[in-house]
Amino acid sequence: MSIIVATNFSKLSENAVLYAAGLTKQFQTELVLFHAFKLPVHAANSRLSAISLDSLFEKNKVKLKKTAAHLSEKFQIKVTYKSTYSNLGEEVDLLMKEHKARFLVIGMSPKSIEQNLIGNPTTSVISMKEFPVLAIPIEAKFKEVKQILFACDLLQDIPLKTLAKLRQVALNLKATVTVFYVDQKIEELQTDTTNTLDKELEDVTHFYKNVKSNSVIDAIEDEIKKSNSELLVMMPKKYGFWESIVHKSKTRVMASGQNIPLLSIPIES
Known part of the structure; x- marks a missing residue:
């Protein structure tokens, strides 16, 4: 059994990663970092070559590897990682089954009128998936849950x-x-x-x-x-x-x- 956390290296997702690491230690299980690679807007508009695209992908993968190593040392837990070109919705089902995960951890976006009307990535995952999803707001820091x-x-x-x-x-x-x-x-x-x-x-x-x-x-x-x-x-x-x-x-x-x-x-x- 493991816990999977999705990250795109934003402050919101980095906070969710730290929360997931603390939870993983308490559950005495394994943490899996998942990054769905997405081209930055400026890069997408510049029509990058396949080689340049692979270079960006590898840079993100190296960043993910460093994050995994840091978390493993800080929390004394086993951390693995995976980065793909597919989006979160497409890949996470396979990951959940492959790692027999308890739940997916994801950042919870702040409230807004637009999100109440059309939702956000967090609400989309919750409404589409048949597995437990733990949504972490930016203010939440891991502590003992009583x-x-x-x-x-x-x-x-x-x-x-x-x-x-x-x-x-x-x-x-x-x-x-x-x-x-x-x-x-x-x-x-x-x-x-x-x-x-x-x-x-x-x-x-x-x-x-x-x-x-x-x-x-x-x-x-x-x-x-x-x-x-x-x-x-x-x-x-x-x-x-x-x-x-x-x-x-x-x-x-x-x-x-x-x-x-x-x-x-x-x-x-």
Whole structure:
């Protein structure tokens, strides 16, 4: 098992790399650095020869190698790397299977009106992929995770395999999980779903919190501030073509502009 982190050498991705390295050490696993080579705009406009293009690619690969060596020495972990001409979306599926990765770590872009409307690379990966994605905002620095806020829709069935991933993360981090549910009215949480959660999280310290609100997003953001949680977990459901046109994923909205990492564990429809 390993952790894969995507980098393009920007400040946002470099912060995600450092967070992933700290997490890798705590999980006692291997870190894989992945760089999807993309020509700089000025280079793309200059019609570079194949030789010049390969030279740029090799320079980026050398930079990636140095980063891997630095992280390995600093965190005392095993670090490998891979650089390809393909984009992140095309290559990451193969990498996840090849390295049996727990999740993909990627930088979380700041919130903006444009991103709320059309998304960003982080939200695109979350919405397209069927594996866990850990999105790291630029402000987040790795530290011991004691409190996990699990924003849960208790009205939908959660597969046991999906819950098992949350359980494993909580156990590895030795963290407490708060199952947070938002509804327009407060009701006693006595459902088949809570019974399933109790069973699957029986060896994890967990609590339930039900909040009345007409806005799920606002309620989650407010709870993040109140609870001092270090990690937000959401489990987005995969939608069909027509549903995806009219449905605005809460996970997608939360994956832009938060100040704590977001772990997205997808639920297949």
